[in-house]
Amino acid sequence: MDPKELRRRFETLTTAHLTDGCLRAGVPVRCAPAGTRAVVPGGRLAGRVRPARHAGSVDVFLEACELSAPGDVLVADNGGRLDESCIGDLVVLEARSAGLEGVVIWGLHRDTADIRAIGLPVFSLGSVPTGPLRLDERPEGALEFAVVGEWTVGPGDLVLGDDDGVIFVPADRADELFTLAEAIRDVERRQAERIREGVSLREQVAFGAYLAARAEDPSLTFRAHLRMVGGAIEE
Numbered sequence: 671m672d673p674k675e676l677r678r679r680f681e682t683l684t685t686a687h688l689t690d691g692c693l694r695a696g697v698p699v700r701c702a703p704a705g706t707r708a709v710v711p712g713g714r715l716a717g718r719v720r721p722a723r724h725a726g727s728v729d730v731f732l733e734a735c736e737l738s739a740p741g742d743v744l745v746a747d748n749g750g751r752l753d754e755s756c757i758g759d760l761v762v763l764e765a766r767s768a769g770l771e772g773v774v775i776w777g778l779h780r781d782t783a784d785i786r787a788i789g790l791p792v793f794s795l796g797s798v799p800t801g802p803l804r805l806d807e808r809p810e811g812a813l814e815f816a817v818v819g820e821w822t823v824g825p826g827d828l829v830l831g832d833d834d835g836v837i838f839v840p841a842d843r844a845d846e847l848f849t850l851a852e853a854i855r856d857v858e859r860r861q862a863e864r865i866r867e868g869v870s871l872r873e874q875v876a877f878g879a880y881l882a883a884r885a886e887d888p889s890l891t892f893r894a895h896l897r898m899v900g901g902a903i904e905e
Contacts, residue, residue, distance in 0.1 A: 671844045673717060673741025673771070676828065679848050680716040683855060685830055685837045691850035697843060702774065702836035703750070703819040705795050709782060712833060713791040715772030717743035718841060719827045721816035724748040724756045724777070726805035730812055731761045737813060740769030743829045747816035748777030750795065754803045757792075759784035766790045774829055774836055776818040793831045875899055 671679075685701075692699045708714075720742035722734035734744055744765050748756040757773060759781035765773055772791035779785060779794045780801065815824040818838070823829070827838045839847055861874055872878070880895040 671828075671841070671848075676716050676741070676844070677771075679852070680714070680830060683848070683851050685832050685834045687851035687855045687858075688830060688839060688847060689837055690854050691847045692839065694850050694854070695843070695847060697840065697847065700821045700823070700838040701819075702776070702793070702821075702838075703795075704835065706774070706776075706793050706818075706831075706836050707796075708831065708833070709779065709785050709792045709794065709797075710789075713772075713793070714832045715743055715774075715791040715793070716830045717741045717771035717828065719743060719745050719816070719823050719825055719829050719838070720770065721745050721747065721813065721824050723809050723812040723816055724802070725808045725812070726802045727808075728761060730808065731757065732764060734813055735764050735768040735770065738768050738770055741771055742769075743771050744773045745816045745818065745823060745829060746773060746775045746777065747818065748775065749817070750819070751777050752795065752798070754778065754800050755780035755798050756802060757794075758801065759788060762788050762790050762792055772831070774818070774831065776816065791831065793836050 689699045720734050720738045722730045724730060724746055746757055755778040757775055757779050762773060762785050766788060775794035778796055778798045779792060780797055780799055782797050785792050815822050821838060823838045826841055828841050828844055829838050864874055865871055875896060876899050880892060884890045
């Protein structure tokens with residue numbers, strides 16, 4: 671999926687729709703840790719992962735920009751550290767000038783006011799005034815993959831972010847996952863509209879029938895019932 675098509679299809683979806691799509695497709699749900707949020711509320715991004723593992727020097731991010739293609743997202747791995755920031759306004763400006771769609775930081779940023787003014791979507795664990803406090807040896811594969819929480823991601827992955835946080839999906843299954851997410855979105859929209867019209871969600875998903883069936887078969891899960899009746903609450 672090219673960057674323009676990716677942005678177009680994500681425009682009417684949320685990361686929640688896509689995680690539900692992953693569940694339905696049997697694809698591991700890979701969320702950045704809770705607390706990874708947009709510097710500007712309402713920020714959204716979607717693009718191919720351009721990884722960079724930070725060791726104390728900004729050069730790794732400049733090199734990542736040098737290697738990037740328009741539409742990539744810089745994924746900066748600073749090990750989730752909360753004692754230093756690894757990215758400020760200059761790197762964000764450089765990322766924008768290189769045609770990147772945004773920045774995701776497994777760690778902290780600084781220069782918050784300037785980053786807000788730049789306008790490029792940036793997601794991080796928060797901010798702290800200090801920059802890097804050390805200069806370590808660059809790790810092997812610093813530009814080949816990044817670690818975000820428990821997940822290792824690279825150019826074979828897409829990264830998507832919105833008000834709920836950040837997720838990663840395999841690029842080679844993007845079309846399948848987006849199609850599933852779009853179907854889930856449409857079902858949920860119809861359900862929400864019917865609730866507004868006075869038809870309860872319990873009625874829509876035949877909840878009474880589920881309770882009766884579960885009494886007969888305690889192994890029946892609500893998720894299995896939803897699949898039978900076409901609901902989309904859980905995935």
